[in-house]
Each structure stands twice: as structure tokens, then as C-alpha cells.
Amino acid sequence: MSTESIEASGVVTSANVTSDVSVVTTTHTDQRTGGPAMGQRILDIRNFSVDYGWGEGAVRAVNNVDLHLNRSTVLGIAGESGSGKSTLVYGFTRLLRAPGVIAGGEALFNLQSEDGTDIIVDLVTASEKELRKVRWSNISVVLQSALSALNPVLRVGTQFEQVLKTHRRDMSKADRRARTVELLALVGLNEDRLRRYPHELSGGQRQRVMIALALALDPQLVIMDEPTTALDVVTQREIISKLFELRSRFGFAMIFITHDLSLLVELADEIVVMYAGEIVERASAQALYDTPRHPYTLGLLNSFPPMHGVRTELTGIPGSPPDLAQLPTGCNFNPRCPYAMERCLKESPSLADLGEDGRSVACWLHSGDAGVVVPVELRRTGKGKREPAPMPVKRDVS
Amino acid sequence: MSEVTDVSEVIAGTVQLQARHLTRHFTTRIPGRGFNGKHVVRAVDDVSLDLVAGEVVAVVGESGSGKSVLARMLARIVRPTSGDLILRGSTIPRKAKRSLAYASQVQLVLQDPFASMNPVHKMRHNLVRPLVIHGAKREDVQALAEAALTRVSLEPPSRFLDRYPHELSGGQLQRVSIARALCIEPRVLLADEPISMLDVSVRLGVLNLLRGLCDNDDLAILYITHDIASARYIADEVIVMYAGQVVEHSRGTILVDEPTHPYTQLLIASVPNPDDPTSVGPPTAEQAQIVIAEKGCRFNPRCPFVMDRCRVEEPPEFIVGENHTSRCWLHADKPQFEVEVALPRRRGEGEITKT
Ligand SMILES: Nc1ncnc2c1ncn2[C@@H]1O[C@H](COP(=O)(O)OP(=O)(O)OP(=O)(O)O)[C@@H](O)[C@H]1O
Ligand SMILES: Nc1ncnc2c1ncn2[C@@H]1O[C@H](COP(=O)(O)OP(=O)(O)OP(=O)(O)O)[C@@H](O)[C@H]1O
Ligand code: SF4
Ligand SMILES: [Mg+2]
Ligand SMILES: [Mg+2]
Numbered sequence: 001m002s003t004e005s006i007e008a009s010g011v012v013t014s015a016n017v018t019s020d021v022s023v024v025t026t027t028h029t030d031q032r033t034g035g036p037a038m039g040q041r042i043l044d045i046r047n048f049s050v051d052y053g054w055g056e057g058a059v060r061a062v063n064n065v066d067l068h069l070n071r072s073t074v075l076g077i078a079g080e081s082g083s084g085k086s087t088l089v090y091g092f093t094r095l096l097r098a099p100g101v102i103a104g105g106e107a108l109f110n111l112q113s114e115d116g117t118d119i120i121v122d123l124v125t126a127s128e129k130e131l132r133k134v135r136w137s138n139i140s141v142v143l144q145s146a147l148s149a150l151n152p153v154l155r156v157g158t159q160f161e162q163v164l165k166t167h168r169r170d171m172s173k174a175d176r177r178a179r180t181v182e183l184l185a186l187v188g189l190n191e192d193r194l195r196r197y198p199h200e201l202s203g204g205q206r207q208r209v210m211i212a213l214a215l216a217l218d219p220q221l222v223i224m225d226e227p228t229t230a231l232d233v234v235t236q237r238e239i240i241s242k243l244f245e246l247r248s249r250f251g252f253a254m255i256f257i258t259h260d261l262s263l264l265v266e267l268a269d270e271i272v273v274m275y276a277g278e279i280v281e282r283a284s285a286q287a288l289y290d291t292p293r294h295p296y297t298l299g300l301l302n303s304f305p306p307m308h309g310v311r312t313e314l315t316g317i318p319g320s321p322p323d324l325a326q327l328p329t330g331c332n333f334n335p336r337c338p339y340a341m342e343r344c345l346k347e348s349p350s351l352a353d354l355g356e357d358g359r360s361v362a363c364w365l366h367s368g369d370a371g372v373v374v375p376v377e378l379r380r381t382g383k384g385k386r387e388p389a390p391m392p393v394k395r396d397v398s
Numbered sequence: 399m400s401e402v403t404d405v406s407e408v409i410a411g412t413v414q415l416q417a418r419h420l421t422r423h424f425t426t427r428i429p430g431r432g433f434n435g436k437h438v439v440r441a442v443d444d445v446s447l448d449l450v451a452g453e454v455v456a457v458v459g460e461s462g463s464g465k466s467v468l469a470r471m472l473a474r475i476v477r478p479t480s481g482d483l484i485l486r487g488s489t490i491p492r493k494a495k496r497s498l499a500y501a502s503q504v505q506l507v508l509q510d511p512f513a514s515m516n517p518v519h520k521m522r523h524n525l526v527r528p529l530v531i532h533g534a535k536r537e538d539v540q541a542l543a544e545a546a547l548t549r550v551s552l553e554p555p556s557r558f559l560d561r562y563p564h565e566l567s568g569g570q571l572q573r574v575s576i577a578r579a580l581c582i583e584p585r586v587l588l589a590d591e592p593i594s595m596l597d598v599s600v601r602l603g604v605l606n607l608l609r610g611l612c613d614n615d616d617l618a619i620l621y622i623t624h625d626i627a628s629a630r631y632i633a634d635e636v637i638v639m640y641a642g643q644v645v646e647h648s649r650g651t652i653l654v655d656e657p658t659h660p661y662t663q664l665l666i667a668s669v670p671n672p673d674d675p676t677s678v679g680p681p682t683a684e685q686a687q688i689v690i691a692e693k694g695c696r697f698n699p700r701c702p703f704v705m706d707r708c709r710v711e712e713p714p715e716f717i718v719g720e721n722h723t724s725r726c727w728l729h730a731d732k733p734q735f736e737v738e739v740a741l742p743r744r745r746g747e748g749e750i751t752k753t
Contacts, residue, residue, distance in 0.1 A: 080597045082597075203461075232460040233626075233665065234460065234668045237667075237668035260670065262670040262672050266672055299599065302602075303599055305627045305628055305630060308655075314606075316599060316602030320567045320600070321600070
């Protein structure tokens with residue numbers, strides 16, 4: 001097996017994260033106990049923006065994102081490479097490194113104490129010290145980058161040991177060991193793997209170790225950034241079903257990032273689609289799949305050849321992915337959009353509620369203006385199997 | 399040595415490149431076991447296939463199944479342990495070095511367009527170099543390079559010739575590397591995972607391009623992928639590899655619609671299917687553990703149908719349908735399939751012969 005070629009994601013572990021960078025969660029600062037009732041809400045992100053660089057050369061990688069998540073639900077984030085999916089997550093979990101800077105917004109996280117009272121913390125303004133205090137216990141992140149993967153010079157067992165030692169001071173050595181074995185069993189690994197070094201495991205096994213690590217401290221929210229993209233489909237499927245089995249057992253909420261929209265449709269309760277740093281559509285997974293509203297979503301759905309039915313030529317999305325440093329005026333998608341109208345070239349549409357079950361879309365076609373005819377493939381209401389609905393062809397105009 | 403150099407017209411349906419019983423084993427040392435600790439990796443084992451003008455043959459398999467080693471043998475970059483290559487009717491002498499004449503007819507496109515392009519040179523240089531190596535006249539190269547870019551829909555070509563690799567998107571760069579392979583007018587294009595590093599939104603464009611080259615220019619294409627849906631999308635013939643062997647092989651995409659080998663079935667069941675999420679159960683943990691058996695069927699440790707025989711005896715390829723074979727004991731009642739050497743064939747006939 002060519003293990004080198006298998007890219008793994010990294011869990012942020014105390015083993016490879018220095019004390020001043022890191023994940024997540026706070027207790028005390030900015031607590032607004034009894035503030036806006038969040039109830040089932042676990043996360044509420046508002047007007048959130050992230051830039052790379054400062055001043056003139058700054059590039060806005062995440063722009064004015066609003067996002068919320070309820071307890072025990074799965075939110076999928078889809079979008080092509082460079083659309084800002086990772087940056088968004090790094091941003092609100094405060095894992096961003098220079099030149100990345102949070103340019104505005106808030107990220108309210110509801111810690112909810114054991115008796116059920118809301119304890120709301122703004123992750124954006126929480127100090128590093130406070131972020132560290134409850135790090136891991138509430139949010140854990142499995143990162144996309146292979147570089148920050150498991151610490152290569154430590155045995156798997158040692159990495160679990162370190163995490164538990166740091167965050168569960170009251171645990172005895174024997175308890176820690178027992179907990180580690182239990183965690184490995186959860187992801188279907190034998191305890192003999194504990195003595196192995198990461199490079200001695202297959203890509204799929206490493207991925208499972210990282211999921212086990214992410215669950216070590218019973219987080220309320222687990223964030224997975226492309227956890228299975230580098231794996232074979234069979235391994236991917238196995239890991240995902242394991243993950244979902246664990247989720248229904250422990251009830252954590254999950255944010256799942258991937259470019260594979262068809263995978264998300266199966267996994268997520270709700271999906272947001274990002275384009276050029278902005279959310280362009282948000283809907284329940286099935287609704288998004290059956291009746292996409294944004295031309296970009298339709299294009300993404302048409303980019304996956306189907307496994308069934310007659311073979312027809314698919315067009316995918318015309319043109320090239322956007323360059324954040326040179327976004328067009330008006331709607332970011334207009335250079336690639338076959339439906340672009342006058343207005344799209346001048347004004348930028350914002351995410352607006354469609355009045356259909358919490359669906360929203362950022363597209364002038366759906367603004368309800370008189371005279372705008374919504375193309376049939378973007379207004380279908382029918383349920384059931386979606387035939388690949390072709391988009392009109394647009395020549396590369398860039 | 400008479401390697402093929404004739405420039406006769408290519409007719410759709412004529413065989414361009416054939417592989418017969420191609421095999422490549424690697425011997426690696428097992429650390430800590432001294433000189434006797436040797437381990438043989440059967441990277442590719444007895445693979446035969448025909449690449450035909452105007453057709454796409456897709457090879458599907460998981461990581462480590464031997465796809466790249468196969469492509470490299472077909473490009474003659476890796477030397478086979480045994481087996482033959484037959485280019486347009488002539489068997490290539492096994493010991494001979496890869497010649498320019500061979501390279502001019504069989505071109506390989508790699509997975510990572512960024513790594514396969516020289517980053518310090520503009521597109522012009524990257525395109526012109528192979529032309530010059532293959533003997534194009536100085537005064538013609540500009541026109542040839544532009545024509546190649548036009549063929550891959552990078553228009554106007556002048557806008558791309560003076561750009562550096564980092565100034566192009568992944569999809570554009572992969573088009574350039576296909577253009578570079580095409581500019582010397584090969585008969586055979588070997589594409590090793592050409593879309594796996596590209597963004598989802600631009601993958602279809604590259605697939606459609608490959609299909610178009612086949613249909614319009616009668617190129618013979620080998621398309622290597624781990625994505626069985628994309629194989630179904632463009633292929634005329636599909637081969638599924640597992641642990642170096644062909645486990646299932648069919649004309650058309652019948653093996654995707656009606657898989658007969660347990661590995662192909664597992665592979666297909668694992669593909670997300672939003673139309674019917676409940677249609678298939680996820681594989682069990684045993685199935686997803688990649689264990690390759692040394693004895694018997696290589697898939698037996700993961701196979702839900704494993705029988706005693708599977709653990710001791712390696713299955714041959716059985717004929718499970720018209721132009722459809724499967725290497726699995728479940729089909730032992732069917733006739734065995736053997737590859738005939740250098741069988742000339744026409745489109746749609748005699749690809750698979752009974753013995
Ligand atoms: N360190 C950095 N400096 C400057 N720009 C950056 C940096 N990191 C990311 N970017 C830019 O920010 C944008 C968003 O990147 P991000 O990694 O969030 O995308 P993504 O949606 O996660 O993509 P992928 O699917 O490839 O992981 C991209 O255009 C990228 O080029
Ligand atoms: N030079 C080499 N020395 C030893 N073993 C090798 C060598 N090249 C390849 N192998 C082994 O041969 C097998 C097949 O490798 P190959 O690269 O062809 O797989 P692949 O199907 O292309 O996988 P991927 O999808 O990861 O690209 C693997 O087990 C690999 O480790
Ligand atoms: S030969 Fe046996 S083990 Fe191999 S795939 Fe067929 S049934 Fe499974
Ligand atoms: Mg990312
Ligand atoms: Mg390969």
C-alpha cells in the first residue's frame with residue numbers, strides 16, 4: 001500500500017498544538033447567561049468575515065456569513081476549492097493563523113450547563129487563555145491539512161494519553177488507558193494499534209484514530225473538514241457510517257465539510273453552499289438536492305455523473321473558479337452564470353429567505369421582482385428523483 | 399529494431415496498443431529481518447487489455463491496486479517483470495529501451511498538473527519542448543502549440559502561451575498537460591487519474607474533453623480512476639482492478655449496472671447515492687479493512703461470500719456474460735476465459751473468446 005499518498009487530516013491535539021494557538025470554547029468571558037434565548041441552538045454565527053492580509057493587499061476569504069446550528073444536527077458545508085469552507089471553520093474556532101484575521105462578526109457558542117441553562121460565549125472575543133480552558137471538551141475539530149495530522153514521532157497511545165492528561169486531570173493512569181481502549185473500540189480499532197506510530201497505520205486507520213481523539217472528551221460539537229476525501233470510497237463509507245453511529249449514540253452536533261455534495265445529501269440535515277467566501281444557498285439536504293434554487297448549486301449537482309440511468313452529457317459549471325483578488329462587480333457568480341441579467345452585473349444579491357421551510361438563496365432570479373422569469377430547472381417543486389437537469393451552456397467569458 | 403513508425407490513417411475500432419499478460423512484481427526488504435526478510439509486492443499481475451482507436455477503456459481500483467504501475471508499463475517507463483506490449487501489431491522487444499518513436503505514439507498524462515509542468519517556464523516552453531524533441535520544425539512549433547491549446551478549448555491560445563503554471567487554474571493546467579501530450583499527435587493517451595486533483599466544478603470539463611478527443615480524433619484512451627461514476631460516464635469498456643489483478647472486465651458499462659464480482663459490488667455500494675440512500679447498507683468493518691490474501695482469492699478476507707475454495711485456490715476469470723468476465727469462484731460453473739495473443743479485432747466483435 002502506498003501510504004504516503006494517503007493524505008490524512010489532523011485532529012488538533014495538545015501533542016501538536018502549542019499552547020498559544022488553538023481550539024475552542026470558553027466558559028467565562030463574555031458570558032451572557034440569560035441573554036438571547038438560544039435553547040436548542042448550539043452555534044450562532046453572525047456577519048462573520050475573515051481576511052487574509054491587511055490593508056490594500058487584503059483578500060476577503062469569508063464574507064458576512066450567517067450560520068446557525070442546532071444541537072444534535074448535522075450541517076454540511078459544500079463548495080468548490082477556495083470557496084472559504086476551511087477558513088470559515090478556522091475563523092470561528094480561532095484556529096486561524098497569520099495572515100488570516102477575523103474581520104468582523106460574532107460566533108456565539110452555547111455551552112449549556114448540566115441543568116440546561118444557556119451559557120453563551122462569543123468565541124470571537126474570548127481570550128486565548130479562556131479558549132484553552134475548556135478546549136476540546138466542547139468543540140473538537142478534525143483539520144483538513146495533512147501537516148497537522150497526528151504527531152509522527154509519538155505512538156498512538158501516547159497521543160491519547162497526552163490529551164486525557166491535559167484535560168482530565170482527575171483521571172488515573174489506569175483510567176486513561178481504559179478510556180483510550182474504549183475510544184479505539186468505538187471506531188473499530190484493536191488496542192494493539194496503541195503501540196504503533198502513525199506511519200505504521202493505513203490512511204483509513206489514521207483517520208479513525210483521529211475521530212477517536214476528537215471524541216475523547218465528549219465534545220458537544222464535532223467539526224470535520226474533508227475527513228475522508230483522500231480515502232478510497234469503501235474506506236470512506238465505513239468511516240462515515242461509524243461516525244454517524246457514534247453521533248446517534250452520543251448526540252453531538254456536527255459540521256461536515258466536503259466538496260462532495262452527493263455525500264452531504266446523504267449525511268447532513270442541512271446544507272449550506274459557499275461560493276467565493278459567501279453562502280449562496282441554504283436548505284435542508286433533500287430540498288437542496290431535489291430542487292436547487294441557486295444556479296451554482298444546480299451546477300455543482302450536475303458535476304457528479306450519476307451511477308444509474310441513461311448516460312447523458314453533463315455540462316457541470318462553465319468557466320473557472322473565482323479569483324478572490326478580482327471579484328466581479330454585482331453577483332460573484334455572474335461570469336459563470338448562464339442566467340445572468342443586467343442587475344446581476346451591477347448589484348450583489350444577499351442571502352434572502354425564500355419563505356419555503358427556512359430555505360434561503362442569494363440570487364436575483366428569486367427576488368420576486370415582476371418581470372423576472374425563474375428558469376424551470378430552478379423552480380421545480382416536485383419531489384423524488386432529480387433527473388440531471390442541464391443548464392444552458394455559457395462560453396468562458398473571463 | 400523495427401518499432402512502429404508508419405503514419406497510415408487511424409481507423410476507428412482498430413487496435414492501437416495491446417497488453418498481454420503484463421506483470422510487475424517489486425521485491426522489498428522487510429526491515430529488521432536481515433537479508434532473508436524479502437517481500438514480493440505483486441503490483442500488477444497478468445493484465446491484458448486492448449486500447450482501440452475511438453474508445454475509452456477505464457481502469458478502476460482502490461489505492462495500491464496497481465493502476466499507476468500498469469499505466470507506467472504501458473508508457474514503457476516501468477519495465478514489466480513479464481508480459482508483452484504490442485503497438486499496432488508489432489510486439490515491442492522486452493529488453494529494448496523506450497524509444498522516441500514509441501513515446502510519439504503513446505503519451506502519459508499524470509494526476510498532478512502542477513507537478514508535471516515546469517514551474518519556472520511559461521506554457522509556451524512547456525508545450526514547445528516536446529515538439530522540438532519529437533522533431534517538429536522550428537517555424538512550425540508556434541502554430542502547433544496554438545493548435546494544441548485550441549484542441550483542449552483554451553482559447554484564444556495566445557492568452558495562455560505566455561502564462562506561468564501558477565497563473566492557471568488546476569483545470570486549465572490539466573488541459574495544458576493534455577494539450578502537451580497531444581501536440582505530437584499520439585495514437586494512444588494514457589490518463590492516470592487526470593481529474594482527481596481537480597476541483598469538482600471543472601472535472602466534467604476535462605472528462606468531456608477526453609471523450610471528445612476519442613469521438614472526433616479517434617484517439618485510443620486509457621482512463622485511470624478510483625471514481626467508478628466517472629468511469630461509467632465516459633468509458634466504452636471498464637476494468638476493475640484489485641490487488642494487481644483484473645477482477646472484473648466488461649465491454650460497455652454493464653459491470654457498473656450489473657456487477658458480478660463481490661469487490662465491484664462493494665465498490666458500487668460505497669458510492670454515495672442521494673437518490674436512494676436506503677438502497678444499500680454500508681460495508682461492514684471487515685470489508686473495509688484492506689487485507690490482501692497471499693493465498694487463494696486476493697479478496698477473500700473481505701468477501702461476504704467467501705467459501706472454502708476461495709481461501710486456497712486463486713480463481714481464474716470466468717465468462718459471466720457477453721464480453722464480461724469476473725474473477726470469482728461464485729461463477730465457477732461458467733466457462734473460463736483466456737486472452738488470445740494479439741487478436742486483431744473490430745469494434746464490437748470478438749473481444750472475448752472462449753477456450
Ligand atoms: N494563508 C493564506 N494566505 C492567503 N490566502 C489564503 C490563505 N489560506 C487560504 N487563502 C485563500 O482563501 C480562500 C479560501 O480558502 P479555504 O482554504 O478556506 O478554501 P476551502 O473552501 O477550504 O477550499 P478546499 O476545498 O480546497 O479546502 C482561497 O482563495 C485561498 O486561496
Ligand atoms: N517502485 C516501487 N517499489 C516497490 N513497490 C512499489 C513501487 N511502485 C509501486 N509499488 C507498489 O505497487 C502497488 C501498486 O501501486 P500503484 O502506484 O500502481 O497503485 P495505484 O493503483 O496507482 O494507487 P493510487 O490510487 O494510490 O495511485 C502498491 O502496493 C505500491 O506500494
Ligand atoms: S472468489 Fe470467493 S472470496 Fe473471491 S470474490 Fe469471489 S466469492 Fe469472494
Ligand atoms: Mg479546505
Ligand atoms: Mg496511482
